[in-house]
Amino acid sequence: MATQILMPALSPTMEEGTLAKWLVKEGDTVESGMIIAEIETDKATMEFEAVDEGVVGKILIAEGSEGVKVNEPIAVLLEEGEDASAAETTAPATTAEAPPAEPGPAATGIPALPASAASSAPDEPDLPEGTTFKTQTVREALRDGMSEEMRRDENVYLMGEEVAEYQGAYKISQGMLDEFGPKRVIDTPITEHGFTGLAVGAAFAGLRPIVEFMTFNFAMQAIDQIINSAAKTLYMSGGQMGCPIVFRGPNGAAARVGAQHSQDYAAWYAHIPGLKVVMPYSAADAKGLMKSAIRDPNPVLVLENEILYGRSFDVPDLDDHVVPIGKAKIWREGTDVTLVSFGIGMTYALEAADELAGMGISAEVIDLRSLRPIDYDTVLNSVKKTNRCVTIEEGFPVCSIGNHISATIMQQAFDYLDAPVINCAGKDVPMPYAANLEKLALVTTAEVIEAVKAVTYR
Amino acid sequence: MATAPKRKPRATKAAAAKKPAAKKKPNVSKEELLDHYREMLLIRRFEEKAGQLYGMGAIGGFCHLYIGQEAVVVGLEATAKEGDQRVTSYRDHGHMLACGMDPKGVMAELTGREGGYSRGKGGSMHMFSKEKNFYGGHGIVGAQVPIGAGLAFANWYRGNDNVSFAYYGDGSANQGQVYEAYNMASLWALPCVFVIENNQYAMGTSTKRSSVAPDLYTRGEAFGIPGEKVDGMDVLAVKAAGEKAVAHCRAGKGPYILEMKTYRYRGHSMSDPAKYRTREEVQKMREEKDPINHVRDMLIDGGHASDADLKEVDKEIKAIVNEAAKFAQESPEPAEAELWTDVYA
Ligand SMILES: Cc1ncc(C[n+]2csc(CCOP(=O)(O)OP(=O)(O)O)c2C)c(N)n1
Ligand SMILES: [Mg+2]
Numbered sequence: 001m002a003t004q005i006l007m008p009a010l011s012p013t014m015e016e017g018t019l020a021k022w023l024v025k026e027g028d029t030v031e032s033g034m035i036i037a038e039i040e041t042d043k044a045t046m047e048f049e050a051v052d053e054g055v056v057g058k059i060l061i062a063e064g065s066e067g068v069k070v071n072e073p074i075a076v077l078l079e080e081g082e083d084a085s086a087a088e089t090t091a092p093a094t095t096a097e098a099p100p101a102e103p104g105p106a107a108t109g110i111p112a113l114p115a116s117a118a119s120s121a122p123d124e125p126d127l128p129e130g131t132t133f134k135t136q137t138v139r140e141a142l143r144d145g146m147s148e149e150m151r152r153d154e155n156v157y158l159m160g161e162e163v164a165e166y167q168g169a170y171k172i173s174q175g176m177l178d179e180f181g182p183k184r185v186i187d188t189p190i191t192e193h194g195f196t197g198l199a200v201g202a203a204f205a206g207l208r209p210i211v212e213f214m215t216f217n218f219a220m221q222a223i224d225q226i227i228n229s230a231a232k233t234l235y236m237s238g239g240q241m242g243c244p245i246v247f248r249g250p251n252g253a254a255a256r257v258g259a260q261h262s263q264d265y266a267a268w269y270a271h272i273p274g275l276k277v278v279m280p281y282s283a284a285d286a287k288g289l290m291k292s293a294i295r296d297p298n299p300v301l302v303l304e305n306e307i308l309y310g311r312s313f314d315v316p317d318l319d320d321h322v323v324p325i326g327k328a329k330i331w332r333e334g335t336d337v338t339l340v341s342f343g344i345g346m347t348y349a350l351e352a353a354d355e356l357a358g359m360g361i362s363a364e365v366i367d368l369r370s371l372r373p374i375d376y377d378t379v380l381n382s383v384k385k386t387n388r389c390v391t392i393e394e395g396f397p398v399c400s401i402g403n404h405i406s407a408t409i410m411q412q413a414f415d416y417l418d419a420p421v422i423n424c425a426g427k428d429v430p431m432p433y434a435a436n437l438e439k440l441a442l443v444t445t446a447e448v449i450e451a452v453k454a455v456t457y458r
Numbered sequence: 459m460a461t462a463p464k465r466k467p468r469a470t471k472a473a474a475a476k477k478p479a480a481k482k483k484p485n486v487s488k489e490e491l492l493d494h495y496r497e498m499l500l501i502r503r504f505e506e507k508a509g510q511l512y513g514m515g516a517i518g519g520f521c522h523l524y525i526g527q528e529a530v531v532v533g534l535e536a537t538a539k540e541g542d543q544r545v546t547s548y549r550d551h552g553h554m555l556a557c558g559m560d561p562k563g564v565m566a567e568l569t570g571r572e573g574g575y576s577r578g579k580g581g582s583m584h585m586f587s588k589e590k591n592f593y594g595g596h597g598i599v600g601a602q603v604p605i606g607a608g609l610a611f612a613n614w615y616r617g618n619d620n621v622s623f624a625y626y627g628d629g630s631a632n633q634g635q636v637y638e639a640y641n642m643a644s645l646w647a648l649p650c651v652f653v654i655e656n657n658q659y660a661m662g663t664s665t666k667r668s669s670v671a672p673d674l675y676t677r678g679e680a681f682g683i684p685g686e687k688v689d690g691m692d693v694l695a696v697k698a699a700g701e702k703a704v705a706h707c708r709a710g711k712g713p714y715i716l717e718m719k720t721y722r723y724r725g726h727s728m729s730d731p732a733k734y735r736t737r738e739e740v741q742k743m744r745e746e747k748d749p750i751n752h753v754r755d756m757l758i759d760g761g762h763a764s765d766a767d768l769k770e771v772d773k774e775i776k777a778i779v780n781e782a783a784k785f786a787q788e789s790p791e792p793a794e795a796e797l798w799t800d801v802y803a
Contacts (some may be wrong), residue, residue, distance in 0.1 A: 433579055
């Protein structure tokens with residue numbers, strides 16, 4: 001029987017792609033393992049191999065077509081001797097679609113914690129009059145931020161696994177080896193604890209390393225060097241010796257990569273005095289915060305997110321777009337409730353605010369951007385206005401950033417609160433692999449809306 | 459869950475335990491060769507099917523195929539006896555099939571379904587079987603190596619003569635914890651076979667670009683651990699070396715390192731375009747060194763089997779794999795309550 005060849009998913013995050021090139025034509029015989037097409041995914045151009053053997057009966061999607069959805073039929077394969085008319089009558093191959101997840105109950109714990117690490121950063125300078133914007137992905141913005149700083153300061157270099165010749169496992173350092181050469185864009189062996197310690201030593205000696213972790217899950221191999229060596233040395237040396245270094249890479253869940261590859265470390269690093277921690281959501285902030293992180297004389301963690309890498313935003317078209325560390329950003333003003341989030345959590349916060357507007361609830365949405373130091377003032381001023389607050393993050397709920405924000409609001413703005421603060425967070429379980437369970441484990445827009453309804457007594 | 463494909467009992471298994479070392483090429487029987495052929499082919503076809511299901515979106519996340527490396531695990535499993543343990547990385551489907559785990563349960567884990575070995579909660583990289591002494595499936599490069607030494611420690615502690623097999627890649631061989639494990643394993647003479655599956659690449663990094671001394675089997679020298687380089691594309695060479703290593707461990711002489719020279723045909727994972735090597739390099743390996751063709755040739759040339767016999771085996775294996783794929787797509791998703799189970803014992 002004729003079978004349909006479907007647009008393949010060729011990466012964990014691919015939803016559609018470009019059918020760049022057909023390497024076979026109608027009437028050609030294909031064997032299993034033969035390359036039949038080239039497909040551009042969100043990350044790379046991939047060769048697509050035939051699995052079954054047969055004759056190409058019909059090409060359904062012409063080469064050069066963009067936005068071809070995964071699982072869309074792209075060609076029909078006939079068995080040997082089969083007539084081309086069979087191509088008209090094929091049934092599509094079945095696919096596994098997960099049913100939509102039901103929202104679970106929101107977490108509501110509010111432990112009391114002392115507030116610390118307040119930001120005293122200057123306000124973000126207003127953009128110069130007439131600033132134009134260009135559309136960029138977060139991926140491009142991060143690369144531009146690093147490259148601009150490497151042009152500016154020859155002590156800045158990038159090291160990590162697959163950052164040079166492979167152009168980055170997630171293509172963040174694309175083109176950087178070409179521009180800066182192998183001395184400044186360095187492929188390391190797989191030895192996180194070793195190269196992190198080495199970079200800390202280089203920073204002690206006055207260089208400004210950018211260390212890429214392929215993902216932050218692997219930084220756990222190196223966390224001793226990050227905390228015991230990088231974060232504490234300035235203090236232990238009575239201020240003599242600092243560690244100007246950037247640790248960066250994707251943090252948090254990607255898609256279906258299971259428990260050991262899906263963890264949000266925001267709260268872990270934000271816990272440590274001596275570290276600075278930023279977690280950008282937009283491309284403009286990714287670039288501006290990356291530049292600040294590289295210039296900062298302290299160890300700074302830039303927690304990126306794989307799912308956000310491919311999202312596009314407007315980025316100011318300036319020679320030197322810098323965002324100060326320690327300043328939150330109000331994405332949307334509102335009067336009824338304050339939503340506080342950061343990183344990919346902003347996706348849910350902004351989606352929820354849209355839906356809430358339709359229900360007549362006006363939400364103010366704050367992107368913390370920096371988790372250490374934290375811009376408490378922006379949060380407190382907002383809560384004093386709205387009298388209600390919901391926090392949103394992807395990490396585990398116990399000892400979360402949301403817990404800390406809640407404690408601070410309780411201490412500093414208790415009299416203004418009309419309802420307990422609710423923390424929306426990831427569920428208190430390792431990340432499951434199954435599609436339906438993974439959806440349940442992650443924080444959702446629906447949970448945010450439920451929490452807002454609860455704090456506004458609706 | 460249905461039973462695993464029928465496996466013929468291996469006459470050599472028990473014998474291997476007592477034999478000190480195989481010096482010359484083992485006198486291999488037709489049954490043995492057919493067994494190896496069948497097991498390697500099962501892995502190959504299973505992986506091809508997994509790749510196909512990934513393309514359809516039925517498998518998500520990361521999926522690392524073992525195609526090309528089949529002889530390593532099949533040859534070594536032929537030297538294992540009841541109670542021996544194994545632990546490996548995320549490139550684990552072949553290891554599970556070779557130690558006798560059910561293809562249906564493995565495939566259903568890949569699709570994240572209730573019928574999977576971890577009831578859908580682990581995925582491709584994280585599968586376990588207490589029954590088969592398969593201790594995972596580890597996503598963190600190098601983490602399985604000290605764990606393998608720990609499994610050997612338990613054997614040493616209990617005073618039995620079981621060994622553990624700790625499999626890891628050429629890239630993983632640069633992790634510091636590997637050497638911490640070597641030191642302890644040697645210090646306490648733990649019965650651990652350290653198996654380096656040197657497929658010449660760690661993602662896009664060739665061994666030449668990650669280490670100055672490319673002979674990974676010599677890296678135990680400083681710890682007094684004997685090591686050997688093995689043609690990992692030749693199942694009989696793997697088995698002979700495995701027998702020697704296992705005998706050394708069972709005799710209480712401490713750990714042993716086997717560096718298997720092998721090759722992966724596919725990208726690192728399903729999303730790797732593999733631009734760091736040429737098509738010709740891959741093609742050459744496939745044509746000249748393929749472990750399955752090698753055994754196939756021995757079967758035919760030795761007059762042990764005809765083309766038609768092997769076609770029959772092919773058909774059998776295809777049926778097992780198709781059945782596994784069907785099961786894996788029909789098995790329901792885990793119940794929502796499963797989200798909260800198994801966090802604590
Ligand atoms: C600690 C850690 N660092 C990085 C990674 C990402 N990563 C996964 S596999 C891999 C390459 C490993 O290569 P090798 O050990 O040769 O095994 P192979 O994939 O060739 O089987 C890398 C860098 C990881 N999973 N864990
Ligand atoms: Mg390798």
